[in-house]
Amino acid sequence: MxxxxxxxxxxxxxxxxxxxxxxxxxxxxxxxxxxxxLPLASPLxxxxxxxxxDSLPALKQKASGQSEKDFVAVIQSASTAEELLQISTEHGKNANRAAAIINQIAKVTDGNKVAAVVNDKRFGELLSTVNRQIQVIWNARLVGLLRSLHLLQLDNKNLFLRSVETEVRWRLRKFSIELLGRLARVIVPCAQTEEQKVLVLDLAKTVELRWTEVRDTKTLVNVIYSLSQVSKTLLERMEDKVLEFAELFTPEESRTITMALAAQNCRSLPILRALSFHLVQRNMDLSSAVIIDLLYAYAKLNFSQQQVLQKMASDLLPKVPELSSREMSGCIRSFSSLRYLNLPLCEAIAQACLERSPSLTPAQLSSIILSFAHLNFLPSQQEEFFTMVVQRLSSELDSLSPPLLVDLVWSLCVLQLVTPDFLQKALEPQIYNQFMGNANKPTNYSLKLTQINATAQLECPEYRGPLIPLSLLSASSPPAGGSNLSALQTDIRNVLLDVFPAKETCAFSRKTVYGHHIDAEFIYDSENKPLALRNFVDPHVLHSSGTDALPEGARRFAVKSWEFSNYCLRTKDLTGVYALCRRHLRAAGFLVVEVPFYEWQDLKSEWQKSAFLKDQIKKVVAEEMSL
Incomplete structure (x- = not known):
């Protein structure tokens, strides 16, 4: 002052x-x-x-700005690093211009020629000029210089690179919020040394304090994409900004934000819903690259919204012939993870598989078949598709990894396309011993092997072996629910306790040797009266307590509840694994009493629920008698 x-x-x-x-x-x-x-000895x-x-600096700035414009035009007209290095001999004495030349060199230099450019004496002189006068380099040009030095692959311990990073760190508070967003895209992917990681943390703290200054979508995207993994607090604050600017995002910007959320497994429903809403509302055709990335992010975050999935499937349908095999398998895998079945798109992908089967790798074809199995989808050209699969994969079974082999054979079991040769390959001891009875291996594969074994027993009478031993099936049996019952399962159990007051006549949460569990089991005699379960042999359970065979005319019932997640999205079609469960239970001799969630939720009183279960039992008996 x-x-x-x-x-x-x-x-x-x-x-x-x-x-x-x-x-x-x-x-x-x-x-x-x-x-x-005061009296002055010398003239004042x-x-x-x-x-x-006050007007003189403006005049000087205008004059220098004009020359700077000409200089920028000169360096932008250069197409090679050699031309730029030659220009540096004349204009490289000024730090700002030296930084601009380096930035342009990074843009035009091929990756194979980077080493020759960096080792050039003239390039070293540019770095020296920048280092001596680094304080006068403009902020935007300084951030661009940092990006260029990383593109030119300078070592992280390089003195000139460290000098630029130190200057950037000192100027963080002077940067505009837009420049901070650009800096985040530059430094976060390259942060390896301790100094660089400290710079990233300082940058995140600075943006946290100034997050309200964000005024454009580009800066918002840069901040979320680069710094959301560094600071969860910043991501929470950015939610309000995303909701404010969601209407202005381009599809590419929406993809970037969604991918950033998926990268750190942050399932922010307000952001996902807002972005999806505006993607649907705009009458814009989404590119295949945007669709594939969005599908991957949605699948990873388990976010399903029918309208946006329908739009992506419609936009992707005419582009299927242009997709690579990898993109085709990836997009259908994401749709299957979201349980979204779009028949025209699946038919188009099946047709593309028939047309380009030689170019599909066994892993890609197996992935597409697995996706079809999850959705319980069979192409209209079923015979041609099956023939292609057999011809393409029969000779490749020995080269498939055990997990991929199990996935493939399980998928064919679901689609009812499996042959004894495929079953025999998956049920070899050297395959199932890698997964069965081993708690350190994923239980998903042991469960699939159990269901493959059940398919061989129940649906493939010409199969002669081998089979998985009962001891291994016991060690790898699926959980039966127990205390982790859903609300639907709890309601059904309470109603069945009233319908079957005698405890011995109804058993709950039964494990089976087929890789499925049932919510309840009971037996009716020929006069539709319940019998005690403990008296009869249970060939479908791991350890049977009874010894008597079922009397003539008796029927064994299995109650199976179907939750919302058991169906394809917004349909009444079961997904592949639950359709397989229903087939296996029927093949094992059960009359399956199905309780869909969408029918049960409309029942209000206990009397209505009890009447519904009794009607379902009568319906199943009538269907069995009509056969």
């Missing part, structure tokens, strides 16, 4: 001398701000009045 006061006083004194005003008049006009003039430095000096 004192320095500014002295400066103003000196200017007023200089103006007084130039206008020949008396000291008395000056003191009378500003008695509080100006001290009495005189300058123009304040109103004239």
């Amino acid at each position: 004192a320095a500014r006061l002295i400066q103003r006083c000196s200017r007023l004194l200089a103006a007084a001398r130039s206008f020949q005003a008396s000291p008395v008049s000056i003191l009378s006009e500003c008695p509080r701000s100006c001290p009495p003039p 430095h005189t300058s123009a009045p304040c109103r004239y000096t």
